[in-house]
Amino acid sequence: MxxxxxxxxxxxxxxxxxxxxxxxxxxxxxxxxxxxxxxxxxxxxxxxxxxxxxxxxxxxxxxxxxxxxxxxxxxxxxxxxxxxxxxxxxxxxxxxxxxxxxxxxxxxxxxxxxxxxxxxxxxxxxxxxxxxxxxxxxxxxxxxxxxxxxxxxxxxxxxxxPSGAGQTVKAANQLVVAGTYALVAEAIVLLEASGVDPAPALDVLAGGLAASRVLELKRASMIAREFTPGFRIDLHHKDMGIALAAARDAGVALPVTGVVAQLVAAARAQGLGALDHSALLMVLETISGRDYR
The missing domain is CATH 3.40.50.720 (NAD(P)-binding Rossmann-like Domain)
Known part of the structure; x- marks a missing residue:
């Protein structure tokens, strides 16, 4: 060995x-x-x-x-x-x-x-x-x-x-992951504001076309507002910057990535940088006037 x-x-x-x-x-x-x-x-x-x-x-x-x-x-x-x-x-x-x-x-x-x-x-x-x-x-x-x-x-x-391609693929991975977290967070905000229990609702979503690893692994902890870091907001903020810089170098526009990057930046501005990236839920709650604090 x-x-x-x-x-x-x-x-x-x-x-x-x-x-x-x-x-x-x-x-x-x-x-x-x-x-x-x-x-x-x-x-x-x-x-x-x-x-x-x-x-x-x-x-x-x-x-x-x-x-x-x-x-x-x-x-x-x-x-x-x-x-x-x-x-x-x-x-x-x-x-x-x-x-x-x-x-x-x-x-x-x-x-x-x-x-x-x-x-x-x-x-x-x-x-x-x-x-x-x-x-x-x-x-x-x-x-x-x-x-x-x-x-x-x-x-x-x-x-x-070749060299560098792994990092470009990782940038693509991170923009998809952050975008998925943001959308799952929005789903939870919508469900709860409408008086629908998010647990069975997300169980259904996880079994259909909306299924994702984020839903599979994080839906229960997000509903419970448990944000022990597996991957910190601070690091995802860094990664979103890498994705946007790579897009600029490639001469392409990633408008959704730009919006999600700002949500991640807002999480850091709210003092959430040391929490798990699923804490994007807190940002979406605040935007909707459903403050988590």
Whole structure:
């Protein structure tokens, strides 16, 4: 089995790294939060005291919050590329701008490092269950080399194109997810304002053409106003910015995405950024004068 360095042990990274340990890989985990590293050690992993220590591996997986962190950890002084040996396979599972993913791939190639952008979808539950959907950009041979790692953490692993393509597909994923949350929230507001019990109503919707993973996994918690973060509003706000920037670069208009992005921004403005993205329901309630506070 491989020796894997894993940098970024947050809500998603910790269970992903733990699944790799359970699959028999040796995992060297690094995070700025020592408590997160301790969780991985308790699961059978090994603490890496620095990015350099985590890079002493066959494969390095990064799962970081945003483009600046990836640039710092991978491209910056003391980063992955500075310490990487030729032939290292770098798998960036973060959600970042496509142009940054392309830059990482170029600079990695100059150092003899094989780089993939492999953002994931499925939230904390998917990370825990090892059923994430992974959209991979990069060279075909490198994707195949990474499959023994990706297949452990993902239930659906698809090579979607060259470097940067994975991030573009993730942007499309995030605009669809946010739009679905917004519409489910509107449905709940309409049902409750009309005196209809939303629980059986959403059960019916989930069994018809309106069915979605959001309805399947989140309808009960949304009705109960339980917004423990599986994926925070703050991060989805970042992702919607990536989607709109990608649209601008591609020269296309995404008007619905623009409206939903503003709803996500409103959630942050209302102080909801640390809650789950299903907390868009609170924004729609406020707009309708049905304040949740």
């Amino acid at each position: 491989s020796r894997i360095g894993f940098v970024g042990l947050g809500i998603m990274g910790t269970p992903m790294a733990a699944n790799l340990v359970r699959a028999g890989h040796e995992v060297l985990g690094h995070d700025v939060d020592a408590g997160r590293v301790g969780q991985l050690v308790a699961a059978g992993g090994t603490a890496a005291g620095s990015v350099a220590a985590a890079t002493e591996a066959d494969v390095v997986v990064t799962m970081l919050p945003d483009s600046p962190q990836v640039e710092e950890v991978v491209l910056g002084p003391g980063g992955v590329l500075e310490h990487a040996k030729p032939g290292l396979l770098l798998v960036d599972a973060s959600t970042i701008r496509p142009d940054v993913a392309e830059r990482v791939a170029r600079e990695a190639a100059e150092r003899g490092v094989r780089a993939l952008d492999a953002p994931v979808s499925g939230g904390e539950k998917g990370a825990v269950d090892g059923t994430l959907s992974i959209m991979v950009g990069g060279a075909t041979g490198d994707v195949e080399a990474a499959r023994p790692v990706l297949d452990v953490v993902g239930g659906t692993v698809v090579h979607v194109g």
